[in-house]
Amino acid sequence: MSKGVKMADEKKLMKALADAILSYDSAAAEAAAKEAIKRGLDPLEAIEKGLSPAIEEVGKKFEKMEIYLPELMLAADAMRSSMSLLLPLIPKGKALSKGTVVIGTVQGDIHEIGKNIVSNMLMANGFEVVDLGVDVKTSAFVDEARKSNAKIIGASALMSSTIGSQKDIVDYLTSMKVRKKHAVMVGGGPTTGEWSKEIGADGWGEDAATTVKLANRLVKRK
Amino acid sequence: MANAKLVFLSKDEQDLIHESSLKSLNDIGMMIRSDSTLKMLSESGADVDFQKKIARIPEEMVAEALKKAPRSIRLCARDSKNDMIVPTAGPPYAATTGLGVYVRDMNTGEKRPSTRKDIADFIRLGDGLDGVDFLWTSITANEVPQVTHGLHELWTAMQNTTKHVNGVSVMSADDSRKQIELAALIAGGEEELRKRPLFSVICCSIAPLSFEGGAVEGMIELVKGGIPIMSMSMSLSGGSSPVTLAGTITNANSENLASLVITQFAAPGSPHIYCSSSAPISMKTGMINYMTSEQPLIAAGLGQMARRYGLPSMVGDWGINDMDTPGIPHPFTTILGITLSTMTNTDLVSGIGGIDAVKGVAFDQAVIEANIWKNVRAYMRSVAISEETIALDVVKEVGHGNTFLTHPHTARNFKKELHFFDEKTLAWEATLSDNMVSEAKAVAERILKEHTVPRLDDSIIRSGDEVIAEYERRVEA
Structure with a gap:
């Protein structure tokens, strides 16, 4: 009380x-x-x-x-x-957030409805969400994730022509030798579970509800 | 000629949608992320806020654009027998699906990222199917650099069909320039290509009321080269447009009019096709949901608006199979959806061969849907209504209470007048997924084995490959 x-x-x-x-x-x-x-x-x-x-x-x-x-x-x-x-x-140290998710729509893509739904749902489910908006450069995802110590990067792409940028994020993390620090979730119209596996992402969010479940799993992972 | 069409809007309702669209463009305006396009619109009479990238387009510019736009367009093909003239009086012309990212292997069921080899096969299958009139580039070339994927897809498609090719990707003015250069190699030069455009391109606005910079600059480059474009609005009720059907139709109409202003002021008289792929979003997942009763009604409204403006249109489409295996997972909704969404005054439709809600393609699915389409379009065929077909003279000859079966008029005309459903595909309908898929697979395999498309000269292929390679080198540098 x-x-x-x-x-x-x-x-x-x-x-x-x-x-x-x-x-x-x-x-x-x-x-x-x-x-x-x-x-x-x-x-x-x-x-x-x-x-x-x-x-x-x-x-x-x-x-x-x-x-x-x-x-x-x-x-x-x-x-x-x-x-x-x-x-x-709330004093620092008593933070109740499940973890931080850096989220955005990838470079070359300015669709944001799906990303906004996911962003809201994550926030409502206790995640701290840093929403970088649309047309986000690969390096910006990674820089922000490092800065805010985010456990998860969420990359949305609606166009078949831009989903390649999701792979770029995974590759960039690898090249920076920080791949294990940040889990990568991908989502958006043309993405599939197979695509997520192929590019070495940590999971595919088919819709907002499954993305929240995925995020819950990813933050529990050591 | 009589044609069955879905009539949705009254004349007054069309007027209201037109006036509301004008108001939307004039008051709210379009966000256009391209300074050169904003500058052109500003010089042509639009009220432009360069900071916010908003162009408010006055009614006069829309009226001017509508005046300049061509009323008839010939979409040409490598073989002129396959040319399509729009608007069409009869049923719409149908195309394959797009743009998927994977292909489903017919033998193993494996889903794998699509490559140029798959594009070549899928396009050649479409070339060999009667129900397919033109080809979308359909699937992504996943193995090439992202910046040239559209060029590879177009180039591969054009080598594997003598039907019209409809590209679905435009990334920048440079990209469009290269698309034109590639097609010009086949047409025999850019002026020849302008006279006989062998391909057209879908150029999307982004609902609500915006344009991505590269896409709009690419669209302008295409129309300057005489390449027909389809100004596709994806107004998704409850997502990228108001949840109301009236709001969705008005938004898609507004975006089409804005695209038309851009093309007609950039290149007066350039071929422009009114286009939409609009449907509600799923209120459960937020994803586009084509399998609704609203989608055909939205298409019908937009088809009527296109006819009102006298513009050719591509407003009917179907993304019928939302499962990742071939078949007709929801027979009633599927067939009704295809029938109604294509009975909408639209001149062009697409969707053949997609699975997994357009994420992938399946060869057997393409055969199934091409067959469905052959039956569905029968409902939209042109029927002559004339004194001759009313045939009172024949009635007089047959006389009261007698039969027409034995009159020569019946023997002479029944094959012209009545549609005969193919018994085999009727049987498919009865078995839905079981025999349907295996028999469709056999048809696909036969076409892929036997159907050939005349090969382009080696020198043309080499030149095209070099156009793309040179562009890749330049972009990488």
Whole structure:
């Protein structure tokens, strides 16, 4: 229990955070986080007991096809609204992130819808996500991964003509002798599991849901 | 002539979509990541924000572009018997799928990255199939440098068919220049190629309302060389366009009009084909979903818009097999989807031979779909409605209550008037995947063994290879 916050109040604040996520409401999520901070709720507890169970519930509903991508994305947006206020208040060393993922659409390709879905889903599932945007140079993926000590690089490509850049990322990591430090996930329209294996990537995300599962596996890997 | 067409939009609804498209281009504008293109549009009357790379295109420019665009285009082939003139009065012309990245081996079922050898075989198979009228370059040459993959694909395709080739890749103005040089070797020079364009190229905008720099500059280079382009919009409901069908149709229409403005101001009168490959995204995975009831309706709306403008179109397509094995995994949805999406006023369609939602190709799948298409297009054939075919004189001769079966008019006309389904492929339909795939495989094997395409002169092939090699050396340097 957070210091100085009455049990009844704490429950109410937690419920407001959860309700905001469950009703896909970013403005409410932001307001609930502000209120929680103002009332002295421990930010780590706010995330762990308020937000996380709610986003998990959203994830389960999605799996059961009770809700679809639009609701899922809005829930992730709401989650981000709260998290961006709460996370900076958590002392270093108590970080609860599963790990950092550097993500982007590869060089020569400016398609971003798929990448954005994955980015949001990863964030909603407890990953720290550095989204480099579109048309990202191979070296930029690797530089950012080294800088932010990312466990995973996620490279999206929508065109048959640009998926070669995913291989470039793997090759570049190898040539820099840091291949084992960063797992590489590939995804996007023309990619396949075979392609991922062929280029020596660590896994293929067929869609956003499988990419999250893949990321969970990759961060557990030593 | 009567033709069955899917009519979706009323005249008023077409007007609203047209006016909304004009408003979209004028108010929201297009983001174009090419300064030279922005400069050309600015000089032609568009309101350009060079910083944000947004061109707001006024109504007058659209009207001017529509005035300049040609109303009839001849898509030529190495063998002029295979030329296609669009718009067509009858059923659309059909092409193979594209652009996949792997090929499925017919014998082992193995999926492997496609190479030029696979392109050559797949194109030659298409050349030998009746249901295939022209060839998309269909699969990627994975073994060549990424920057020249499109050139290798085009060059390999053109060597292996006497039908029209439709390229699906344009990366830059340089790339387009080389495509023209390659085709000119076969046509007998660039001026000859301009008169008889042996290939055309799909040039995509990126929905919503943007153009990648290399692609748009490449498109301009192509039309300056007289090469027909298809301005493909992939407006994906709920993803890259509003989730509403009206919003999707309007977005695809707006992007097509923007492409038309660019081609007609860059090269007035250049051959331009209105084009879309639009469908909703899956609300479960976010991926493009062709297997929906919305896809044919979107295509129908766009086909009507193209006809309204008097432009030839390629708005119907199918990506029917979403499994990675050949067959017809969802018979009802598949056949209805193909039939309706091609009955949309479209002049060109594509999709033959794709598996795994267009990620790969399978030779046996191409045979199956070419056969489906031969049956489906029967529903779209031109039927003469005239005093002669109404045949009141024959009715008078036969008289009340008698039979027409024995009248010479029936014997003379029944083969012209009635479509006969091929018994063998009807049997395939009954067995769906079992006999269908094995028999289609046998057909594919026979065509690959027996069907030959006249070889180009060795000197032409050598020159083409050198064009690509020289480009590769230059790019690498």
